[in-house]
Amino acid sequence: MTPRRGPRPLPAHLTLALGRAWLATASIPQPLPTPPLSSPGSRPWSASWPGFAPRSPEGRAEHRRILSALGAADGEGFRAAVLRHLQHEDAAFLRGILAYRDHPWRRDLPAPPSLWSEGPARLLDYGGEGPATLFVPSLVNRATVLDLMPGHSMLRWLAAAGLRPLLLDWGEPGSAEHGFTLTDWIAGRLERALAVAARAAGGPIVLAGYCMGGLLTLAAALRRPELVRALVLLATPWDFHAGGVADRARAAANLLPLLEPVMAATGGLPVDALQLLFAGLDPFGIARKFRAFGRLDPASPRAAHFVALEDWLNDGVPLPAPVARECLAGWYGQNTPMAGTWRVAGRPVDPAGWAGPAFLAIPRGDRIVPPESARALAHRLPDPTVLSIPAGHIGMAAGLRAGTALWRPLRDWITALPRPT
Numbered sequence: 001m002t003p004r005r006g007p008r009p010l011p012a013h014l015t016l017a018l019g020r021a022w023l024a025t026a027s028i029p030q031p032l033p034t035p036p037l038s039s040p041g042s043r044p045w046s047a048s049w050p051g052f053a054p055r056s057p058e059g060r061a062e063h064r065r066i067l068s069a070l071g072a073a074d075g076e077g078f079r080a081a082v083l084r085h086l087q088h089e090d091a092a093f094l095r096g097i098l099a100y101r102d103h104p105w106r107r108d109l110p111a112p113p114s115l116w117s118e119g120p121a122r123l124l125d126y127g128g129e130g131p132a133t134l135f136v137p138s139l140v141n142r143a144t145v146l147d148l149m150p151g152h153s154m155l156r157w158l159a160a161a162g163l164r165p166l167l168l169d170w171g172e173p174g175s176a177e178h179g180f181t182l183t184d185w186i187a188g189r190l191e192r193a194l195a196v197a198a199r200a201a202g203g204p205i206v207l208a209g210y211c212m213g214g215l216l217t218l219a220a221a222l223r224r225p226e227l228v229r230a231l232v233l234l235a236t237p238w239d240f241h242a243g244g245v246a247d248r249a250r251a252a253a254n255l256l257p258l259l260e261p262v263m264a265a266t267g268g269l270p271v272d273a274l275q276l277l278f279a280g281l282d283p284f285g286i287a288r289k290f291r292a293f294g295r296l297d298p299a300s301p302r303a304a305h306f307v308a309l310e311d312w313l314n315d316g317v318p319l320p321a322p323v324a325r326e327c328l329a330g331w332y333g334q335n336t337p338m339a340g341t342w343r344v345a346g347r348p349v350d351p352a353g354w355a356g357p358a359f360l361a362i363p364r365g366d367r368i369v370p371p372e373s374a375r376a377l378a379h380r381l382p383d384p385t386v387l388s389i390p391a392g393h394i395g396m397a398a399g400l401r402a403g404t405a406l407w408r409p410l411r412d413w414i415t416a417l418p419r420p421t
Helices: 010-026 057-070 075-102 143-147 154-160 182-201 212-223 246-254 256-266 271-279 285-294 301-313 321-334 371-380 402-415
Strands: 114-118 121-125 132-136 164-169 205-210 228-234 358-363 385-389
Touching (some): 010 075, 132 182, 143 154, 164 182, 182 205, 182 212, 182 321, 228 402, 256 321, 358 371, 371 385
Parallel strands (some): 205 228
């Protein structure tokens, strides 16, 4: 049994825990003789001094959480309470990590039949007798998030509920894919898989994209509308500067020069680097969720579900260097989709050019794709059906309540589509 490595990258998450420890000690409201990170002439600080308060929204929220947990106090008693609280939370974090690493659950689902393959990519057929729907995931995560575990698989549920789901599993890029651009993925591999899926279905199919996969499917549908009868976009970004994240998006783009040596050596952006970028969206989230996991009964279905999702998160896929540059510099830095300057095979990707039915699922608690970013795409499509979901980016598709939140309404929308002529 392969030992678990997560949460990846562990040294970075432990470092973030140290940052949380700094916030905890910053909550001690008494003067210190030498203020950390102070400038010459600065005054003694306290938790109420805004000049030394954590600046990021996440930092402020964590700071408030620590103060709320400890209540109002002062002096040495409060200092001792802060340190005890910090020690308690750090121990709980480590217990949660060990409980995850030692958990006996392992994914053991047989792969469905493959209709087509090219390089590491496969077109998987989940069976079913209803309308054919091709699901396209992101390039940076395994496709198994849509086929997570026995009894909780979106694709197997849909196959039993009146659809014929197909899945484009991108696989892990090898040396041949290290030079791929987004045009290579979309106008090449995705469109060839789409053509095979349409032939297998005997006509145009529903094309569904999840997150980054939604951008890929939108571009493919605009290029090959004769193969697509309807478009489904799940938590798909469009305006990368919406939702108050413009500075953060530009900061991600500004990391490219630092990442170039790694990409030159490996041909891609490594999984741990991608995980660090995502961790920046909620820097204290990893510690928080592992503390909660450590309190679960290891034999409970909720614990097994947590482990299944964490295994998926920690088994990411490196992003080929040309795609990493196009996404970070173009999408995040210059906001090229919203600006109308993102091109595939030389052609602008304009959602207004899509003439068929469209279904957008927008999770209200999404930290990865702010709802405002996805709603900008809805505004560009001619007449979309928009479903607002009370969930997060991953919970929408794979959470314990995903069946009610997304799977069922998506099935109902697809089965109600007019039959292709």
